[in-house]
């Protein structure tokens with residue numbers, strides 16, 4: 001199956017590989033994508049391990065409640081193998097009560113001995129949008145919303 005992060009790659013060679021081997025997330029963006037997929041899958045351990053000074057994320061049960069439906073990388077700055085820090089601005093979408101929410105953040109990542117870590121992020125506020133049942137699903141599947149992401153709830 002194609003990866004949750006929307007890279008177009010197979011999950012096994014994209015975020016799953018980075019969940020299994022942290023070093024394979026060799027850019028800030030690849031760690032960002034792996035963390036998004038970890039949120040989708042409720043992988044608390046990976047999220048905590050890749051969060052510098054993180055004081056813990058929500059429990060796996062809380063994470064799973066969120067109906068994530070897509071990730072857009074808006075821009076990246078530095079964050080390559082040779083950099084010690086990097087920034088990834090992204091929009092992650094989730095659905096709640098037939099409304100589409102956008103988590104828009106500019107995340108700051110740091111690299112430490114070949115491992116990238118999430119440090120902190122600056123959030124931008126967006127109002128949620130109402131989702132019509134017959135409209136095209138925001139996940140990009142091409143299906144109607146009512147036959148796609150709505151059914152996972």
Ligand SMILES: [Zn+2]
Pocket residue numbers: 003004005006007011014015016033034037
């Ligand atoms: Zn991925």
Ligand SMILES: [Zn+2]
Pocket residue numbers: 069137138139140141145148149150
């Ligand atoms: Zn969908």
